[in-house]
Amino acid sequence: MSKGVVIALAALFCAVPAKTVFASGSSGERIVVLDPGHQGSWVDMSAQEPVAPGSSQTKAKATSGTQGAYSQVPEYELNLQVALVLKEVLEDRGYQVVLTREDNDTAISNKERAQLATDVGADISVRIHANGSEDSSVSGALTMAPSEENPYVGGLAAESRRLAQAVLDHYCEATGLANQGILLSDTMTGINWSTVPVTILEMGYMSNEADDLYLTDQSHHQTMAQGIADGIDAYFAEQEAALLDPENLGSRETQTEPAGESGTGAALSDPENLGSRETQTEPAGESGTGAALSDPENLGGGETRTAAAGDGGAQTAGEAAEGNANAFPDTGLLGKNLAGVPEAVTPADTMEPLAEILKEGWLDARSQAGEKWSVAVLDLTTGGSCMLNAGEQMQSASVAKLFIMGAVYERILYPEESGKTPIEAEESYEGEIRELLSQMITVSDNDAANRLTELLGEGSFEQGAAVVDAFCEEHGFSATHLGRRFLAENPTDDNYTSAGDCASFLEAVYREELVTKEASEEMLELLKGQTRTGKIPAGVPDGVVTANKTGEMPPGLGLGSIENDAALILDEEKPYVLCVLSNDISDNGRAQEDIAAISAAVWDFLEEARE
Incomplete structure (x- = not known):
């Protein structure tokens, strides 16, 4: 300070x-x-x-912003x-x-900013x-606040x-x-250390x-x-x-009011006032x-x-209408009764009907319209899978950041534990690296992805991309290739992956087999912190934990229109992987809705199949 x-x-x-x-x-x-x-x-x-107070998790004290x-x-x-x-x-x-x-010279951390408010007796x-x-x-403005489930400041929610x-x-x-x-x-240090609203x-x-x-x-x-x-x-x-x-005069010591009781709080929690x-x-x-x-x-x-x-x-x-199956166009398949599947058949054997549901409801029509779609579903309990064009190489957009993350953990953060030759980054970089990983995964920061790739290449993006490609080849992610910087001008190559590669990556993370157990655990936590949850996560019920990485590309940038999502659905009874990639799409907003609807259909199918 x-x-x-x-x-x-x-x-x-x-x-x-x-x-x-x-x-x-x-x-x-x-x-x-x-x-x-x-x-x-x-x-x-x-x-x-x-x-947060008492947390073993750490982050950089602050960053310089955008x-x-x-x-x-x-x-x-x-x-x-x-x-x-x-x-x-x-x-x-x-x-x-x-x-x-x-x-702009003051060195004050996010934690210290929150503590300052306490020290001065702020309201x-x-x-x-x-x-x-x-x-x-x-475009537009938004605000952030803690949830009531926050273990540190839930009372301020x-x-x-x-x-x-x-x-x-x-x-x-x-x-x-x-x-x-x-x-x-x-997720914010400056919120988690606060003692005032x-x-x-x-x-x-x-x-x-x-x-x-x-x-x-x-x-x-x-x-x-x-x-x-x-x-x-x-x-x-x-x-x-x-x-x-x-009614409140007798209890002025307790000033915390449940959200939605009056004024703007009511407007926030009342479904009739929330609109979309x-x-x-x-x-x-x-x-x-x-x-x-x-x-x-x-x-x-x-x-x-x-x-x-x-x-x-x-x-x-374009995600305002998402969140549950009822928000999506009626295809006649969402919530479809799958009771016709014989009770003795296991989920691993019932994936063929799911493939038909997805093709009938979405993929066939999108293919006829000239779009490219691929889907990979992997039941992490039974091993059952549904693969539709899952091996086809597709433009990845920011989904490629999954593989950059894997390479960073293997070659910079855990090289000795994974038996790899370490790529030397200055000691002072470790804090920066973990912060860059958080930015790259949770908010899909392109500058962070480019910087991490340069660190893998010891200053060269091209050499770093080669390290990522080598990581993918060694781990069997054969369709994945890092060919350009994120937001590169006039690129001569692109970034590619497949739904199958993404599913394999996420399965290895889930089973704590990617790089090392500790690295897998850290990668999973980053993915759980994902902020873009309007596609696959929007198709599962509220309260189900998800861990995902999206990728998107709007029209007009010379690379085609893209909407992708790769997710772990961490339901306690039926965890599974779902990856949906779509290229050459005609409408990004509709593709987002389709991915969320596909997610809802997969959830419904697996739930019905296990009952």
Whole structure:
């Protein structure tokens, strides 16, 4: 923590009297901590810290965030600019405001940011970030809050969610940016260490031209700040109303209110008010990137998503209508009664009917339309499988990052244990490597994938790609090839895999046989922290743990349109692998819906077959 922050805190401690938390009164009695995410890229924050109190899991203390794809403005700079304007707005309204940093040189970790809010007796903490996606069409704002299942701050969930809703609604109303809803995440170090209601505001996508140019135009910062301040006002006004409610007068010590009881909370939890918002579950840790191709990624359509203790953030647009079988077009096959399968037949023997269901419902029609689809289903209990074009080499998009992850674990993190010649990375890189792995898998950060490949090649992407290809060849992933950088301009090659290769990779991870037992366990935890859960995970019931990696490519980039997903469905009774790859598709949104519907059909089939 810089000397300037320490001096500012000392002055604040002298000036701020002791107070009752949530005491009624003017806004002047409220202390708001504003946390402009990240810091300058030259500040080394690669050292590790626990992701939560008592947790053995660690992550880099902080990262430098993303950068405007069109403005070239660094996220850390944007976050601070907006926070400084917001500080003035809030102070004009009578709040006492503490910034976690006032320049881009301050070395303060995510844990220390949360602890600062505790130290100054803050009422709330609002973390300011900006988002990013590999899909430049994704736009809009979202907020993050912990879930009630968070083992560290579950008691703050209701108030944090109410704060998140109020800030998001008023911010989007003021700016006109799309409202993508709340991401309930237990993956953020800065959330897990908090002792006060906390939310992360992702102001917009710096990977989207319109969002980027709006956010970085400083003439808009006053409007943005006014919207956030209006949300903070609304949060405290609702709290005041609750305190003055005669029904609550006898229990003012207990201020935590279940989400959905009133005001914005009610709007959030009432299904009639949610519109197309959905609630999804994903495992607690922190992606650490804050918001650049970072924390919550690629949400679309105003969803509310949930994350449990692991690593995670969001997903592509067009997923608002997903989440269960009833949300998908009626093919006559979803929920089909499979009671005609003889009871004595095992699931391993009943996969042929599943193949017919998938071909009849989706694959035949898509093939006739000129699209390429492949599916691999593997029952991890019985060994039964359903393979439809599963050996065909397909464009992988970001699914190729699975194999980069495997090569990094084998050649950099666990070379001796796996009997491989180590690829030397400087010792200081280990913290960076684990953070890059988290970014690459949980939020599909392309820069992280390119950087890890360069580390495998000791500075050369091409040599690193050769290491990945060698890893794939040795492990039998024969259709997989890394041929270009992610988001490469004018590529002469592409990245490829097959549904079968992806299924084999995930099975080896599940059985703790890929690289080493420890490496497999770590890879599984990263995959559980996936934030893009609108395809295969959306087709299984709420509460079922999934671990997946998606890949997508919108039209117009010269590589065709792609929607892929490879997932482990970790149901306690019937774990299985499902991989669906689609290339040359005519409609990305429809393909996402089809993948989720295929997922629902596979779930229903396996459930019926085992009854």
